Amino acid sequence: MVADTPASFLEPPPAPAEVAQVEAWVREAWENRLASRTYSQELSQKALDLARSTGYLQGEGYALRNLGFCQYQASNFTEALPLLSEGLQIAQVLNDAGLERDCLNYIGAIYAGLGELERALEYVERTYRLNQRIGDQSGIAASLNNIGIVYKQMGREEDSVRAKLEGIELARALQDQPREAFILCNLASSYIPLGRLQEAVQVSYQALELCQALNLKDLEAKVRVNLAEALAQQGDHAKALTLLDWVLEHAQNTGLKEPLIHYWINVATLHASQGSHTQALPALQQALLETQALGAKDLELQVHQRLWETHKALGNFERALQHHEAYHQLETTVRAESVERRLKVFGITRDLEKARAEAEIERLKNVELARALEALHQANLEKSALVQALEEQVIRDPLTRLYNRRHLEATLAREYAQAQHSQQPLAVAIVDVDNFKHVNDRFSHLIGDLVLQKVAEIMSQNARESDFLARYGGEEFVLVLPQSNLETARPVCEQLRLAVAAYDWSTIHPELQVTISLGLAADPHLPNHEKLLDSADARLYEAKHSGKNCLRY
Template sequence: MTDPDEQDIDADIAQRLAEAKAMFAPKCEECLTLATQVATLAARHGNVRAEAEARLWWGRSLLVMMGAAPALPVLRRALRLALELDDKRLLADVHLSLAQCHVGSNTPAALQNWLKSLELALQIDAVDLYAEVYLGIGNLYLLHDDLNSALHYHAIATEFASAQRDRDLRAKSNIHLASILVKLERHALAEHVLHTAEAELILPLRRDWQAEIYNYLGAIHMRQRHVEQARDFLERAYAINLDAGFLWGQTVNLLGLGQLARAQGDDVQAEQYLLRATEVVAKFESPNLVQQIHLELSQLYEARGDFVRALMHHVGYHDHYMLIMKNDLSARLNSLASRRLAAAEIRLKLLSSEIELSQLRQQTSERASRMKQLEAAAYRDALTGVLNRRALDERLPLEIQEAHEQGYPLSVAVLDFDHFKHVNDRFSHLIGDKVLQAGVARAQETLRDGDLLYRYGGEEFVLVLPHTNAIGALHVAERVRSRVAEHDWDSIVAGLSVTISVGVAMLSDDDQVEDIVGRADAALYQAKQGGRNRVFMQSEEA
């Protein structure tokens, strides 16, 4: 029986945690204080779930107020606790925050955390996280000045969000989309999107997003030389960020006000804004912002003839430029990181199809036809419903890479319907199609979670078996073979008898796609030569 005192403590923890969450947007400092207190109290009383959630909000607050360095250890502790709880939603939220911590310093880590969050979101149909992940990846491309890719991912995120009732999600996605449009100098469209976002804001809760909208509107008016409107929007944004304690927002606003003052020839006012920006940005980590501030100050002092300070800030600009380039270059030079980035792109394309299906299943009946079209689209075989050759070509390299990196076994089986031409010639192609459909359905009944069946072409299929050694693969292949052979084929047409042959190969240390599929295909040939309706295992040396 639970101690009444413990019940009171748990109730107090739950109340404080709810207060911390509620304060994150309007008063980040208060969220930080409350979350820290809750995490400490929950740890003392063994409340793992409350500690994990509190550390998530603690870490998020630190990230907003002080940058990634202090946030990372707090979030990593939250991740360990969430893994202990096996809470997929909490894990997805923590991975999302970890990704945000790594933006600008560790591109592969950011992308991998976003991808993990996306995978977990798919398992629990957390549509809001789909949009969050796409927004994050779009921002990553924006950081590296790949505006077209950023626009692509932000547009997808906005499409996801627009179908939801969540006003917060719709507002946030429109703000991010507008940020790209501003960079692309699509000012009229950006302004329209920003006003759409403003209409969705839940105020006063989302005053930080209101400040962001004002900042972008200020940037638009600055580019259009509407000085008074630009200053008004930037000052309103700064006042909100100052009141809420958002350091990143304050820095961006001060930088914008400094640029505006310089454009008006008011170097004294510009210097004051920019020097204040350097003081604020020193409280958290943002190499890109520091670089921009140094550039503005260097140009300001050079124009004034103060070459000593101009040189000092030029060196600062150059140092941060080299730091950013070094981080980017190290990611590209690290072969493992490069493979992971490529794999992430492949998986993201595959998952985007699944995301759309998951989202559409929640929609109203009038959209059911679109869901069927998507299910029959790029990655699905129209006849059998299994994944198609295109999906295999994109996903199998990823499966092989992960097996190599994580050191687990993987096997591949190639399945072929015996004498299938004879079935078509004797009974018709319509019956042949029914044979493929029924045979695939019987095969799928035997598969385990994680096993994936692809139509390779014609009557040939490929079965990918992660975490499966040679013995396990032989067992799976034999189950599939026997299930197909034992099916009541007379129920389709009298006199019909169908079997399959299966070739199996296990991944070796240096295998790529063509190696393991080639050995499985050779094993299939041996099974055919051995009399059909059988399984054959191909050795690595063959």
């Protein structure tokens, strides 16, 4: 709710039953987002449709969050981004910190997945500041971990370590063991490339103990992969292999592909570090099959590079060359896909920023209008006149002061439906100023504007009170003649034509002469008002090709 909007101008609230239904669907969808993404999407879409149809803005925001998360989980980043951005806008309008935090967090994750790391850091830091503002200590710990992850992607390993250590300290103070285990696992992955292997081993054992106590088996698989890598680099190959055997068994039991890929890559690394390239080769070939089945191109690149090095070490230069070429072809594909995704995201981001700017301008206009209307209401001075003036601005053409095309469309549709229902005749004429381009070119656009204003004035003076006259666009006008057939409409149109031709146009320019052509239609059997307009337009075409300054029907 916008605080500056007077209560008398607010939409009626949604019914309690509809609110309850939206909230139930949103809640159930969120609870099932990991178990069944398809089910979660279906429920969230139903919630979104109902929330929008009833004006329940908060329900709409949370349904958008759900849908955005599902698209994010499916790696459909360009579909997820506008959904989450719209949810973020709603959260900010409603001052809903929980919704705002969720949307900020997942938008940051999307940008990280797209390699837009500066933007990713901006959003995860905004999430961190929001958690600080609302005093959510658990959220702060999660944000510190996310900041650390983005720092790692940016190659800022030391900054990544500092952020994760701070997150672990806070998680321990909160006794949030699952979060502590998760951040410890991520911390180990930052220690390894820094060569801080003993620290990586130490925090991995801490994470492993927590995972086993809490039965976090999927996370345990990642912890064991990190620990095996650190131990292998320290030369403890036997322990590393034992750790990896558990990962293989877990992956086979659960059907998870990524732990299986890391198992084969690390097994190959162990064999290669011991100089056994022959034993490393089948492990890498298995890893390649798994990466291709999963579509994990970043991991597939690693495997092709390792296969290239392994075949080269074994003297299989032809096979080494094949993997070398496959690596570079895949690298080119990945780079092209990345550029394409970033261009799409750039376009989406640009459109979202434009929409936000336009919405803010509109909001400010609405706030100012609401304040003006409230002041007029309180003072009870000239309220009716101002409201009428504002309404007129919406439906009037600014140049001719006739009705505009949008108002014409609504009026003609209504008149047509009424005529069909009451079986009364209805006629429509399209009017075109003859040789108007010549008027603009020869006498100037200023003279052209004066001509349009005067033609509008003459036609308004000569039309009947029951007739409806509008500017259709450019030099075209439309005259709607209710309860009129061709016989009764024809004299009215002729009167307009003669009045325009008879006017002393030299008052505008000494050499100026203006006439109009008209196309008239009144067929009651046409299926809709658009076809009636099309029929009048066809008659106008005949008039323009019959010497102009005439009426055809």
